[in-house]
Amino acid sequence: MxxxxxxxxxxxxxxxxxxxxxxxxxxxxxxxxxxxxxxxxxxxxxxxxxxxxxxxxxxxxxxxxxxxxxxxxxxxxxxxxxxxxxxxxxxxxxxxxxxxxxxxxxxxxxxxxxxxxxxxxxxxxxxPLNALTALQALDALNLKTGQTLLVTGAAGGVGGFAVELAALRGLRVVAAAGEHDEEAVRGFGAEFFVPRTEILAEGVRKRVPGGVDGVLDAAVLGYAALDAVRDGGAFAAVIGNGPDNYRGIRIQPVRIAADGTALTGLSRLAAAGHLTxxxxxxxxxxxxxxxxxxxxxxxxxxxxxxxx
Incomplete structure (x- = not known):
């Protein structure tokens, strides 16, 4: 073969x-x-x-x-x-x-x-790879219904699934992506949108005063995304270990693991039209x-x- x-x-x-x-x-x-x-x-x-x-x-x-x-x-x-x-x-x-x-x-x-x-x-x-990465990153952040989440690279493979899965969990999503991607990421369930033409942390804090509760950094922006998190929030680094911890922010490096049970759940969500x-x-x-x-x-x- x-x-x-x-x-x-x-x-x-x-x-x-x-x-x-x-x-x-x-x-x-x-x-x-x-x-x-x-x-x-x-x-x-x-x-x-x-x-x-x-x-x-x-x-x-x-x-x-x-x-x-x-x-x-x-x-x-x-x-x-x-x-x-x-x-x-x-x-x-x-x-x-x-x-x-x-x-x-x-x-x-x-x-x-x-x-x-x-x-x-x-x-x-x-x-499999992108949706499981998004799911495991959200699990690591452990945010609660109604809390705010910034997803960088929200129009990408991991980011798109992350927005949809976060919205399904009742999180209020701030999507960061290219200006031409706004319609798409809002369709995924994002409540707020920050284009790349804005300084990320300033754009996020303008929409969510005090900063978001967590970040899923699919675009690997590091400190630029960390600065958008409130004191004591959480940060999921999709690639690498992420930025250094400060202001009490919990840094969660995401290490993808094959998981047939979780993948079965994602498969059902896709079949039901909840994942794009x-x-x-x-x-x-x-x-x-x-x-x-x-x-x-x-x-x-x-x-x-x-x-x-």
Whole structure:
């Protein structure tokens, strides 16, 4: 079968489509025939060698791809899924020898969920990594109904889901994004909007005097976003450890974990129309390097999806 790998680190051009053995599921695992997978920042970071030398990525060949939507082909012992089941899942270990940019993949059943009913697998593939990241960041913030939340990068993959999930929890959302994204993020459920043309903290505090109760920093703005938080508030850093703690603000680095139970809940929300699944473009797996270059160029709203 075909899979995308990196044998030497660099830009999108190092991504290669190669023939690899069909993986075999063990106990507690499933083999999925991939219908669609997505391009995410972590894929380009892996290809560039960001994790090289950490002991996390194996030397010699790195696998690419986290999101998967497809159909179960084979199930190991002790698994509730059966061949033919449409599923979505997340490969969340960089050390795995095979990624989701492939024709088939083996995942732990605990990282898999039923696919959202009535949703095309191309759209369904955009859900796992970004929606789980948003959900786990919101859980880490632990805000209560009626409190205020700033979401940076609110028109992006993680940010868009974060706005929708926060609104569903009864939070009052301040969305920070490009000025042309206001209609979209208000459609996600944002009550307030701060365009990039404004100084972020000033814009937030003008709309929410005293500052917000928490920040979900999907755009990785760091201190610029931290300054919008009230004393004693909370800050979720989606990438990295976030800024240093001061003014009693609780800093929560978010470390994505595959979670089939949580993903099942997200799948149901998507099927019910409560989460917006956005596809920017679709390309064949054979054009993985082209897709990565397109992603690196930026300006996308929604995910690039690869179809084997």
């Amino acid at each position: 075909r899979a995308v790998v990196v044998e030497e680190f660099g830009g999108p051009e190092v991504l290669k489509v190669v023939d690899v053995p069909v993986p075999v599921p063990g106990p507690g695992q499933v083999r999925i025939r991939v219908s669609a997978t997505t391009v995410n920042p972590v894929d380009l970071a892996t290809a560039a060698g960001l994790f090289a030398g950490t002991g996390v990525v194996p030397a010699g060949r790195a696998a690419i791809g986290w999101d998967v939507a497809g159909v179960v082909e084979e199930a190991g012992a002790g698994v509730a899924f059966a061949p033919g089941d449409p599923v979505i899942g997340l490969r969340a270990r960089l050390a795995d020898p095979q990624g989701a940019w492939a024709e088939q993949i083996v995942l732990d059943a605990a990282a898999v969920a039923p696919a959202p009913a009535g949703i095309d697998p191309v759209a369904a593939a955009t859900l 699944l956005r596809v920017a473009e679709t390309l064949p797996l054979a054009e993985a390097a082209k897709a990565a270059a397109r992603f690196a160029a930026g300006g996308l709203r929604g995910r690039l999806v690869l179809v084997p």
